[in-house]
Amino acid sequence: MTEISAHAAAMAAKVEAFVRQTIVPYERDPRRDHHGAPTDELVMEMRALAREAGVLTPHINADGSHLTQRETAAVLIKSGLSPLGPLACNTMAPDEGNMYLIGHVGSPELKERFLAPLVEGRARSAFFMTEPAEWGGAGSDPSMMKTTCRKDGNQWVINGRKTFITGAQGAMVGIVMAASDEDDTRGGACMFLVDLPDEAIRIDEVPNTIDTSMPGGHATLTIENLRVPATQMLGEPGEGFRYAQVRLSPARLSHCMRWLGGCIRAHEIAVDYACRREAFGKTLIDHEGVGFMLAENRILIQQCELMIDWCAGVLDSGSLGTVESSMAKVSVSEALMKIADNCVQVMGGTGVTERTIVEQMFREIRAFRIYDGPTEVHKWSLAKKIKREWKHAQDAKAG
Amino acid sequence: MTEISAHAAAMAAKVEAFVRQTIVPYERDPRRDHHGAPTDELVMEMRALAREAGVLTPHINADGSHLTQRETAAVLIKSGLSPLGPLACNTMAPDEGNMYLIGHVGSPELKERFLAPLVEGRARSAFFMTEPAEWGGAGSDPSMMKTTCRKDGNQWVINGRKTFITGAQGAMVGIVMAASDEDDTRGGACMFLVDLPDEAIRIDEVPNTIDTSMPGGHATLTIENLRVPATQMLGEPGEGFRYAQVRLSPARLSHCMRWLGGCIRAHEIAVDYACRREAFGKTLIDHEGVGFMLAENRILIQQCELMIDWCAGVLDSGSLGTVESSMAKVSVSEALMKIADNCVQVMGGTGVTERTIVEQMFREIRAFRIYDGPTEVHKWSLAKKIKREWKHAQDAKAG
């Protein structure tokens, strides 16, 4: 597609080889927690191998510098060829976005203390933003944040509730977001880096979910008088919503990258199945009913690659890319759902068993259509933008 | 829709009340086997309650007589309002179809010995028909059957392999289908009733699958020198394929009935959620993006009810209904997938958790689109029929 550095291209190739040869065999490893996600033991074992192979955290350095988004795409798509790949290579959510954010906003001291262990793959992290709707908190709309932070001497005291906090269980680093309760920053939010676990953060529930790729699942939890030294504030007070925007598009796009990788692999598996099996007198792929589904997959994969590359280019140009990453997210997540569904259907009975990752990809993508903004929320904001643009054009004509 | 007897209508109402009041609370019961399906202990506990409430096996009697298909639809849809309902009421697959088959083909002696315990809900059963594709056996196409039966004195000796045998693990009654190896019935198949477990039937694997409603999962197994007394043959030698046809349409349609019930309930849950939650300044259902999905569900539910009723009427008229049940299966399974998907989407993050049955319904329906013939196989046979009809019409003109 577009030019990426030789280093990035080589890294992408190395990641692909590593995931295909070393990580794919782990897909049958039985070590899973009771929510179905890989255990941290398994994660750390795979990371040791990634470190050795030179593919651990292949896109971000300990000082926070990183590949361009287009280069990141090349690498992260490959890491996603197995659902275990991002865990092994440390390109997974939410760590990937958290590292990006700390790298962009954190002071050298905070980077050394909190970013380094993440980049080195020794710790997992969590991003404490979304809040329970039934509590009236911030679901899809961050401006409704009810968790508060209040200054108390050299510390901040945080109280509130959070939900769908991916990876909170077992994380060692937390980025906690809270609405400011102080006069000078009221209406704004603050972000804090905290060591985990902390007794003041009580995990209430980790529900079973349709997806099973993320260690620690998606926790609901209560924060009660969490005390954080003022030095652990990430960035400036009151700037939390702005920082969330900085993290938003790259993190959203990185989901697209990884899951595209997973669906490319699911498609390969389905093609292989369809080229080997016979039914009703011919090879499966020679049935148009099957071949057309695989052809459709091929076209959709191309579309996804192009949407990701385009949006990455927008981000690389310095834009926040909020609209563009919304468009990419809708387009890619819906296309991947169709791809995964086709793969399941092509493989028949085998497609709904755990014998291949096809079944898991179908479940993961279903969840992906919800998180990081369901399709409907993105279309809603896109419609608003279309209306705004129309008004501006009218005003321009009138002016 | 159409007239059903007062008895059937009353039974449907009783089943609905039982499932809603007594069984729905069990949905949070943690007793599941390691494939995620309810344990037999849980099943038997619920059945005791169903027996007491007069809703156990509400549509089939111990002598094999049963409600009409239209009446059966009224009852089975209600039993499906919880994924546990069919297990509790003994209207689940594959037992429901097995009871139907034994009731239609079995001798009084076989009915007494094998049907009675099933109707009484004391035992589970399995139907041993489909064979591994990689073994070259009968997958979607029963005529490729490789499991054989050979007469040896007063016994038959059966050898072969079977796959996706739902409920085999833990079943007490088996209907085993095998191609005849005898001169006089070669090309035909035989069916046998066997007590389970039997050492000659070795379960090789019960893979995890995307669906988790059926106790015993879907086993792959090997049959090695299984000896069955000739008296346990179900019906006549060589007639097995014909009997499979007798079972086919009602069993297929009963899936549609139960899962429609499940999706009606998932829709109720989604409506309730959408009528209570607020987002972006209004109640969720007042967002057209949400309200339209629920409106679509309502229309699709109506369509499913009509397709089921129509096909049931065809069966009640005495037809095998092979084409009609194909059409109903495709139409209903695809519509239910859309309904379940809409429910998940309406409920956002909550929709992908196990907090409600919505998440499970989505997974169950995905599997349903494969089993009992994937959509593509039904369209394939329907296209063949369209061509045959065209040819007959041409011949008629020419004649």
Place this chain on the structure above:
Amino acid sequence: MTEISAHAAAMAAKVEAFVRQTIVPYERDPRRDHHGAPTDELVMEMRALAREAGVLTPHINADGSHLTQRETAAVLIKSGLSPLGPLACNTMAPDEGNMYLIGHVGSPELKERFLAPLVEGRARSAFFMTEPAEWGGAGSDPSMMKTTCRKDGNQWVINGRKTFITGAQGAMVGIVMAASDEDDTRGGACMFLVDLPDEAIRIDEVPNTIDTSMPGGHATLTIENLRVPATQMLGEPGEGFRYAQVRLSPARLSHCMRWLGGCIRAHEIAVDYACRREAFGKTLIDHEGVGFMLAENRILIQQCELMIDWCAGVLDSGSLGTVESSMAKVSVSEALMKIADNCVQVMGGTGVTERTIVEQMFREIRAFRIYDGPTEVHKWSLAKKIKREWKHAQDAKAG
């Protein structure tokens, strides 16, 4: 499906034979007005044949009595087998609905004067309800009606604008709807029967549209001081909105009936084409890519028949069927679009030419998805109803 009288069944058969044998050949008749619709000369020629064959206005009598809706469905589906069929048999819109309305609401005198010539197929009629949106009038929402009627002695004086008035050009009978400007009926509407043409009704434009089946097209017009004798009021003053509701569901459903007939025929043409042509080494229908489209059509046709029959049954039970006819309209119009699109696609280049009616059916159904309420308006009102029902259920529990 359901029981209809022997008379209705025989009439349906007679209509089918007439349309297939006598009317289909007229499809190549070049007599079209400059909007592409058949000329009135052609219409009257075909009606003479229908009269002779005993199939003219086969479902409504001169006194306004008529077949049940289920019987009407049987007959109107057959009349729709050609887009010219409803014109020939006088079962077309808007006359069909207008006759129904006059038959239900008109006095014996009005029936004799206005209904009789319509039932006898000697005249066409138009229903003057919808108003230009750019004028702020009643589009999809009749309550916004801006055309007014004011009493002046023994006459009413009507002023306003109307748009999309199907068949106004060339009609001899008009039903004009206007908001009451009188104290005692303010907020209500009145309906009037008028002889056409009338100088006070000026046709401003008859735009070309994508559909071409309806003589007179869809006119936009201005009503300026139209004077109508009080004796020509249809029904009671102020009851116009209620009468519009009486007409609404049967008229809406009759569209579904006729167009289903058209799509059944389009499907027959596509099947015939696919069974005769060869491409890439086999008969077209033997390509799954083609056969599956035809199989899908078959299933969709079945669904449409069932939705129409169900809704007709609701109307026959005495209900206004507003919700049910909304559901039927959405379901049937969207399914017919898919059927017509499949037929075009199966026939390739031939499918986009006027050599068969397939191309026209595709255009007609596209328009049908808009008129009588676009899909979105029906989903909107259905969502409202779902919310109301939920509230009632909550109140019932609370009570």
Place this chain on the structure above:
Amino acid sequence: MTEISAHAAAMAAKVEAFVRQTIVPYERDPRRDHHGAPTDELVMEMRALAREAGVLTPHINADGSHLTQRETAAVLIKSGLSPLGPLACNTMAPDEGNMYLIGHVGSPELKERFLAPLVEGRARSAFFMTEPAEWGGAGSDPSMMKTTCRKDGNQWVINGRKTFITGAQGAMVGIVMAASDEDDTRGGACMFLVDLPDEAIRIDEVPNTIDTSMPGGHATLTIENLRVPATQMLGEPGEGFRYAQVRLSPARLSHCMRWLGGCIRAHEIAVDYACRREAFGKTLIDHEGVGFMLAENRILIQQCELMIDWCAGVLDSGSLGTVESSMAKVSVSEALMKIADNCVQVMGGTGVTERTIVEQMFREIRAFRIYDGPTEVHKWSLAKKIKREWKHAQDAKAG
């Protein structure tokens, strides 16, 4: 997207301004032939304006040299902003592809005689390839060509039939393709440049079709003893199929470019409508049911731009791009259909009238899904390619 020359970017801007300001007003010009396409008089009038504005044939020079495909995309998308734009700017099919082909394959003499008048916009041309299926000729599969050419002294004599020959009526230049009847090139095909009209080419029928943008429509014709001097052979004998491949992908992609332009404009019209009209208490676009359709359009337009740019890049790299242009054609034509359908639906009654080009775009795109290979043929060949690639990969492993 990607770098294009400053000249091409400026030309694209100039074309956009010309089409929007000068050509859009012609959309209401009544000059149409009886198939609904603009008359040649109208075409020549617009071309005179284009010549004056410096935007006539903006991408190809008289010597056959031309912009890159990526640059061509930038220009042709803009020319498509009105369905009349490509006619005015001489970027329309089939001339665009014909000029490309003559430019690539023609000798200097042939270019001077046949290409120059085309590039100067003084003549229209036609490409005589596809043959009637009912005659057993080459429809989607050129290898079935039955029209033959035989050498007779210094001339070739051509006999056969052709169908769907766009623009043949009224064309002055023809490229006629025929299977070679000579020993040394048998199995191959030849192409000839001919002056039109010619008495030996008899137009049998120009059927009305759903699309109305192309002057001359799509003719069916008979070629009887057409004599062409050997000097008018385009390229080498027997190489016709290869030349058809050279023309194939750029011509196919140019359809995508022009129609994308048309759908961008249709979307603008729908947005404008939705931002001005009120219904059910708010501006149309504020209804999510409407806003979401427009948001979807925006995403689809982005996808189309990316697929076109990607495929153009493949062509610019020197590849024939057969697979890539298949993928682009399927993806773009199906997306444009959805966009056009959304635009019609958003505009309600107005959407199905000829008051805007939205209605025409809907019809044009429906035809586009058929010509240049229906979706199914492309998926079929794509499935074949997937299978071939799988086999190669297997062989590579085995080797």
